[in-house]
Amino acid sequence: MKKIKGFRFSRGVHLPDRKVAAGKPIEVMSAPDVASLSTSMGLGKPSEPVVSVGDRVKMGQLISRASGLISVNVHASVSGEVVAISPKQNATGGTETYIDIKNDGLYETDYLDPLGEDASAEDYRNRAAEAGLVGMGGAGFPTAVKLAPRSPVDTLVINGAECEPYLTCDHRLMIEHTDELVRGMRYFAKALGVDNIIIGIEANKPDCIAKFETYDDIKVVELKKQYPMGGEKQLIYCTTKRKVPVGKLPSDVGVNVQNVATCLAMCEAVELGKPLIERVITVAGDGVKEAKNVLVKMGTPLSSIVDFCGGANDNVVKLVSGGPMMGFAIVGLNSATKKTSGGLLLLTAKETAESSDTHCLSCGKCADVCPMRLMPMNTVFYTKAGDYEGAAKMGGVLNCIECGACAYVCPAKQPILQNIRLAKAELRKKR
């Protein structure tokens, strides 16, 4: 359908684009010699391994089963022998159980059966659970749980905003796999029983907008370039003008939000029976020789991905998994990719513009950009004094979506988000 202009939410920031890899087609990277798959690939409880050391597994075979409601299945991304199941250091410095599979180079597949035309909503939901689908935007919430909303849903909103700088993986997917994405969206719509599909794309990706305009059942909304446009509540407001009430979920206003990368995974899971074993990752930043969009198998060591992109420069000061605004800094390149890692950024000192914090000068710029209309400086003030209830009351910290816009604009370089997270953690402990 012809594109329509989206609404804009109040406040927010305008970030530099830095999407250097936007024009680069997705390159397929060969599977690693040893794939090490974490058992906690998404949000929630770690899954429980169902294979043991010495077993031979095929590509797509279930190797670790979800152990609760908020937990996801993990499948082998290569065929070969399970060589180790052991706790190892993960990207952020903690410890997780990893299943190491030695690649035998045969790539024998053990996929699920493709779903037919007559599949019911229940079948689609089950398929999302079986295939281990998670929200691939970064949070990693299990898709199957999302597809069973608490209240009736009438609209499916697809998040094609990709508002973070550097990241281009969704952009490339939307150009190169438009057809698969649209089919994936239709499967999601069937699973939810809705026929209103809206895709929101930021105005800096006119090529993607043009691609989706050719489909009659998809409403394309051109969104203003504004951060955090990809935030769930902001995206829902800008595409449908519905406001998600404080403390409520999108389903309470009849909306379900899915990421474009998840749509591709859904399409493959339904049509090919292929579980989520690979994803596109953007490697960018001034610290890498060549920025690229790479299709990698889950469990590929980050160091080999960097090597695939020509290697790292010496002036890298920070490694980031995900986007620069909401991703997390990682301790090294030893760990492996997960279902949620959409970006690998090698940032130099010039890009991070990190400097020591000075006195808060009470300029109120953090409040000016807060998309949730909170008072971040009050949160910092009360949290530093140890008064977390005050931070909740005067700063509204519990409504924070942690987009980092406040810390981005702060002229005093105050650690605003650290304080917000501290206050949230302390409040959660009490309640």
Next chain:
Amino acid sequence: MSELLVSTSPHIRKKTSTRRIMIDVLIALLPCVVASVIFFGWYSLAIEAISVATAAATEIIYAMISKKCWKDFRGTLKYVLFHNFDFSSVVSGLILALILPVGYAATEGGITSYHYLPWYIPFIGSIFAIALCKMLFGGTGRNLVNPADTARVFLLLSFTALVGSCWGTVATFGLVKGTVFNVQDIDNVLSGATPLTAMLGNGKMLLSPLDLFLGSGVDGMIGETCKVAILLGFAYLAIRKVIKWYFPLIYIATAGLFAVALEGFDFTFFLPSVLSGGLLFGAVFMATDYSTSPKSTLANIIYYVCLGLLNAGLRKATGLEVTSFCILLMNCLTPLLDRYIPRRPFGYVRPVKDKPKKEKASAAQEGKA
């Protein structure tokens, strides 16, 4: 890639700093400095220099003492100069100088003589501003009242004869004397209690709005008279997004319109009341001070509207220049505005107050029964 930084998001920061903001304010004040030299002579530059130097020295000395510099003098000095010192005291010092007169008129035995402002006035004022109004409250961003503004009020009340009688200084000290476009009888201006009353008195305007706008032949504080210079600074601050352009305009418009209303809706009073006195300078450079103005938009609008009403009202009631007093008063109300003007988060739902109503209704029914 040997040493990696691990910290929480966001991993990119905007290229901005407190220093950069303060330097922007200094750049915005430059036109006023130039205008002060043109209209009030080179001595005004000396006042500015004394004030700025004292303010900066006060902050550095205060910081050194509070950081116990006798333990490691050089290290502390380095830290204070390169990490702590953010030019905000330089801004305060310069603003204070710009709201002082260049000299004063003293009448003895019927003869009026004109003198330069003693050097100790900006010196004492700067120490008062930085040490008492700013550093004692915790330094940058923690001050309750605008340092320069409060110091000016302090000087005005303590040295009224020196700071409060600047009439005739343009004609005496200025490089450009008298009005440029509309030459008038200067003695007539001087005879009034203040330029404002002289100007508006007897239903006759002695200074045209154009003179007021350019600052030619207008007596007053050295940085306040030339409105062109102030507007240039305002434009720079607004373009650099240091301040929001609409806040000073709310203040100025409210003050002008309320003055018009007080004069019985005579709109000829609009331009003179907006362009005279320290209103414009106060609105652009002093009321917008970060730490002493509210944080949320609604509270800010209330703050600036109150300032405008107070300014016009007090001016009408006293016939004096009251901008600095108004700003001081509203500065004191800022914490209250911040606390009691609620800011609704995105998606805020008004709590449903059904229960008390029902109880009341049922109570009323019971009462009837």
